[in-house]
Structure formats: structure tokens, C-alpha cells
Amino acid sequence: MSISYWLDQSAQKNALHYDYIIIGGGIAGLSTAYWLQKKDPNLKIAILEKHGVGYGASGRNAGFVTAGSTEHYIKLNAQFGTAKATEIWQFSETNRKLLLEHVIEDAADEVDFRHTGSCTVAPSEEHWEKYKTTAKLMQSQGIDVHEVTPEEMHKDYGVTGFVGGIQYTGDGYIHPIKLLQRLRRKLHAEIFENHEVFAIEEKSGRSFIRTNHETFSADKVIVTVNAYLPLVLEEFASYVKPGRGQILLTQPLPAFVKGPCYLTKHLCYFRQLPTGELLIGGFRNLAIQEEETYADNTTEVIQRALLDFVRSHFTLGKDAHVAYQWSGLMGYTPDMQMILGAVPKRKNTYVIAGCSGHGMGLSFNAARTLVENIHGVALPSNLDIARFKF
Numbered sequence: 001m002s003i004s005y006w007l008d009q010s011a012q013k014n015a016l017h018y019d020y021i022i023i024g025g026g027i028a029g030l031s032t033a034y035w036l037q038k039k040d041p042n043l044k045i046a047i048l049e050k051h052g053v054g055y056g057a058s059g060r061n062a063g064f065v066t067a068g069s070t071e072h073y074i075k076l077n078a079q080f081g082t083a084k085a086t087e088i089w090q091f092s093e094t095n096r097k098l099l100l101e102h103v104i105e106d107a108a109d110e111v112d113f114r115h116t117g118s119c120t121v122a123p124s125e126e127h128w129e130k131y132k133t134t135a136k137l138m139q140s141q142g143i144d145v146h147e148v149t150p151e152e153m154h155k156d157y158g159v160t161g162f163v164g165g166i167q168y169t170g171d172g173y174i175h176p177i178k179l180l181q182r183l184r185r186k187l188h189a190e191i192f193e194n195h196e197v198f199a200i201e202e203k204s205g206r207s208f209i210r211t212n213h214e215t216f217s218a219d220k221v222i223v224t225v226n227a228y229l230p231l232v233l234e235e236f237a238s239y240v241k242p243g244r245g246q247i248l249l250t251q252p253l254p255a256f257v258k259g260p261c262y263l264t265k266h267l268c269y270f271r272q273l274p275t276g277e278l279l280i281g282g283f284r285n286l287a288i289q290e291e292e293t294y295a296d297n298t299t300e301v302i303q304r305a306l307l308d309f310v311r312s313h314f315t316l317g318k319d320a321h322v323a324y325q326w327s328g329l330m331g332y333t334p335d336m337q338m339i340l341g342a343v344p345k346r347k348n349t350y351v352i353a354g355c356s357g358h359g360m361g362l363s364f365n366a367a368r369t370l371v372e373n374i375h376g377v378a379l380p381s382n383l384d385i386a387r388f389k390f
């Protein structure tokens with residue numbers, strides 16, 4: 001993309017200048033603005049967003065405020081060892097506490113926040129044995145998990161056909177857009193919607209940010225465009241890949257799902273909204289290559305699998321009618337951990353990206369961590385951009 005001299009509204013005057021420019025108006029971008037202004041209320045901050053605030057994954061997700069499933073802990077444990085796996089889990093616990101303390105406060109109803117816990121359901125005896133062993137390990141680490149019998153799963157979550165489940169008491173769910181709106185009201189940053197950034201150039205110690213409307217300048221730039229990062233900074237092409245996620249929402253049903261659930265065999269998750277709609281997402285495993293795309297559309301094969309799941313596993317879902325179907329893009333790194341920090345070989349440019357399917361459970365704390373890093377505090381090794389070669 002490029003912009004002509006005639007179209008560039010800043011070409012015949014000085015570019016608008018800010019201390020910080022944040023690119024991307026999702027949960028990561030808004031959270032970064034929040035922590036920057038907390039550090040220094042006098043900072044002049046702008047957020048540049050291609051569409052509208054929350055138009056990306058932050059306004060399209062399932063709203064799990066999550067540390068993850070039992071399966072997620074199993075993977076972390078295999079990848080990093082128990083101590084680091086627990087530290088990563090606790091990072092999300094801190095994220096939830098910070099969201100409650102700084103954003104949700106006493107307005108849980110305003111943002112539809114419910115502290116329900118979450119449940120990882122076991123589809124086979126093999127999964128169930130693995131989950132029970134992991135639950136014991138998690139308990140030994142101070143993580144509050146316990147076993148749920150098939151009878152309890154039916155009573156509390158309305159599902160049949162599972163061997164058991166592991167409940168983690170920490171998680172909850174939220175209305176993602178209402179959360180963003182509340183966070184936005186706390187910001188004094190100027191937000192420029194419908195501003196697509198197509199280049200960041202460095203001249204005389206300043207960054208010039210070219211958009212489809214005008215050019216801005218800033219002392220520091222923080223790029224929080226998640227899956228789209230390689231389209232803004234091409235050196236990230238090997239480190240952040242897009243992955244589409246799809247969701248189906250039914251017409252309202254009687255209340256029967258107590259809280260968010262994971263069926264990780266199908267990368268599947270579900271919950272019921274306070275107004276009764278059953279939300280179910282996942283099944284990317286059915287078309288994993290096709291879902292590695294920037295295209296924002298739903299597909300027949302995945303939506304069919306989601307509806308089949310509703311009809312076959314939920315007692316009250318047999319005659320459910322579809323109300324909404326949508327998709328959104330996640331950003332994945334090679335090791336499934338976020339990337340935070342100063343971009344090598346560029347001056348004053350930082351990133352937050354790659355929060356996969358966990359951005360609501362990570363980004364508020366990740367933004368705080370990046371802002372601390374800009375002020376000299378070391379990054380956790382699993383998040384540090386320095387683990388990749390540029």
C-alpha cells in the first residue's frame with residue numbers, strides 16, 4: 001500500500017506528533033495505552049486502528065477470561081517444566097486480578113463478567129487418566145482444580161458422552177466488547193479509527209507512521225496488531241502466523257452450562273451467555289491448513305461440525321437453532337508464547353503479539369509487562385522477543 005502526496009492530509013503541514021503511538025485498537029493496544037498513562041499521566045498517546053476498536057480478535061472471541069485448560073497445563077509442563085508452567089499459569093491469574101482491580105471494578109454486570117470457573121472435559125478414559133494425574137500436579141503447585149464426575153457434568157454443564165472433567169475455579173467469562181468499551185473510557189489517548197498503518201519509517205530519532213489518511217510521528221511506537229504483524233513489520237513473517245477461529249451461537253436455550261468448558265481434542269470450547277445463547281467454537285483441527293489464513297469468513301465444514309456437536313452432546317441442544325456464525329484471526333508464534341519487546345534493528349519500536357487463543361487471559365498483564373520493560377525491567381524469558389533471531 002502507499003499514499004499519494006495529494007491524499008496525505010499531513011503532506012503540507014507537520015505530522016501530528018505523539019510521545020507514543022500504538023498501532024491496533026484491540027485489548028492489547030488499549031491495555032498498553034492504559035499502563036503507559038498510569039506510568040505517566042502527562043504522556044501524549046495516540047492509537048491508530050484500521051477499522052474500529054475491537055474489530056479484530058478482541059471483538060470476536062468467546063470471552064473466556066482464562067488461564068487455560070488442563071491440556072494447556074500439560075503442554076506447558078512438557079515444554080518448560082513444572083515451575084515455569086506454573087509461572088505462566090500464574091501470569092494469567094494475575095491478568096484476571098488486574099482486570100478486576102483496574103477495569104471491571106464493581107461493574108461486573110456492566111461487562112457481563114461472571115467468575116464461574118472453567119471445566120476441561122475428558123472424551124476418553126485415556127484423557128481422563130491423564131487429566132487426573134495433571135490435576136494432582138496442579139494442586140501441588142497451588143492451582144485450585146478438582147475432579148468433576150460425568151453425573152456432575154450432566155447436571156452442571158448439560159453435556160453427555162464424556163468420562164469426566166477437571167474444574168479450575170479461577171476462570172470466568174465476559175462480554176469482550178463491553179470490556180473494551182469500559183477500558184476505552186478510562187483512556188485519555190486519542191483514538192484514530194479507520195486509520196490503516198502501512199509503513200513505519202525512522203528518521204532523525206523519530207518514527208514516522210504512514211496511514212491511509214495522513215502521516216504521524218512519535219518518539220516510540222508500539223505495534224499491537226497481533227495476527228497482522230507480518231503485514232506491518234515484515235521481519236515477523238516467520239514468527240507470527242495467522243490462524244482463523246470460528247464460532248457458532250444458538251438461539252437462547254434454558255440455562256444449563258455453568259461456565260466455560262474446553263474439549264481440547266477438537267480445539268473446541270463452549271459456554272452459555274447470561275441471556276441463554278449457547279456459544280461454541282473450535283474444530284480448526286478439521287481444516288488446519290485452510291484455517292491458516294487472513295480471510296475473515298466462516299466455512300461449511302467447521303460450522304457443520306460445531307452444530308453437530310451442539311446437537312449430539314447437549315441434552316437441550318437437539319433442536320437448537322443457529323443465531324450467529326462468525327470468525328476471527330488469532331496470531332500464533334512457533335512456541336505458542338507471546339512475543340513482547342523492542343524490535344531488533346529498529347529504533348523505538350516495540351511489539352505485543354502472538355497471544356493465540358488466550359489474549360483475554362494474557363493481554364492486560366502483557367501490556368503492563370511491556371511498559372515495565374520499556375522502563376528497564378527484564379521480560380519473562382518465555383515472552384521475550386530475544387528468543388527469536390532477526
Ligand SMILES: Cc1cc2nc3c(=O)[nH]c(=O)nc-3n(C[C@H](O)[C@H](O)[C@H](O)COP(=O)(O)OP(=O)(O)OC[C@H]3O[C@@H](n4cnc5c(N)ncnc54)[C@H](O)[C@@H]3O)c2cc1C
Binds near residue numbers: 048055056065198360
Ligand atoms: C474465534 C476466537 C475465539 C477466541 N476466544 C478467546 C477466549 O475465549 N479467551 C481468550 O483469552 N482469547 C480468545 N481468543 C483470542 C483473543 O481474542 C486474542 O488473543 C486477542 O483478542 C488479541 O488481542 P490483540 O489486541 O492482540 O489483537 P486484535 O484484537 O486482533 O487487535 C488487533 C487490531 O489491529 C488492527 N490492525 C491490523 N492491522 C492494522 C494496521 N495495518 N493498521 C492499524 N490497525 C491495524 C485490527 O483491525 C485489530 O483491531 C479468541 C480468538 C478468536 C479469533
